[in-house]
């Protein structure tokens with residue numbers, strides 16, 4: 402890796418407007434089809450995270466980012482506490498150089514520190530192999546229902562099969578309940 406990255410974990414309430422702007426600027430590059438959304442200080446797309454993992458340059462430019470929020474999801478009729486993980490992005494010029502691995506290792510440390518039973522995320526089909534490589538487990542048969550990102554239209558309920566991924570933290574993977582996943586809200 403060619404660049405010296407400063408890593409930090411920041412609680413949402415500690416973020417300044419400048420921080421939100423720096424995060425939004427990177428997310429707009431990492432998710433070009435949503436660049437219309439990540440403008441100004443709008444550094445989230447659905448559920449606002451409670452904690453961020455940030456990799457920055459010395460002068461504060463954000464190069465890597467993840468948002469995490471604890472929430473309950475209903476799985477097969479059971480309420481399960483998860484650390485919902487999203488807004489995973491690395492600056493395009495650094496993608497493929499190991500920064501994503503460093504980022505996810507820090508995410509795992511945060512999830513461990515939160516002592517949630519599971520980390521949870523919804524991955525696009527082309528990103529499933531990356532998260533699987535990082536130790537996340539996909540439930541390909543699982544059907545998840547969630548409110549679409551505000552960027553796509555608030556309150557619209559969508560159902561998708563596949564891409565629902567879990568990382569056991571304090572609970573065991575085999576204890577993840579069977580059945581449909583109801584997020585009862587938006588994803589991070």
Ligand SMILES: CC(C)(COP(=O)(O)OP(=O)(O)OC[C@H]1O[C@@H](n2cnc3c(N)ncnc32)[C@H](O)[C@@H]1OP(=O)(O)O)[C@@H](O)C(=O)NCCC(=O)NCCS
Pocket residue numbers: 431432489490491492495496497498499500501502503523524525527528530531534
């Ligand atoms: C997805 C993303 C965060 C990955 O970050 P990255 O810096 O490119 O990833 P890295 O180079 O650190 O790769 C980490 C590891 O995953 C592996 N990997 C990356 N993509 C992979 C893929 N599609 N399939 C299998 N393994 C993959 C790498 O080979 C590497 O393995 P190694 O550490 O054992 O050598 C980054 O590409 C990105 O921001 N993409 C655009 C935004 C996005 O799609 N975010 C995810 C939304 S669900």
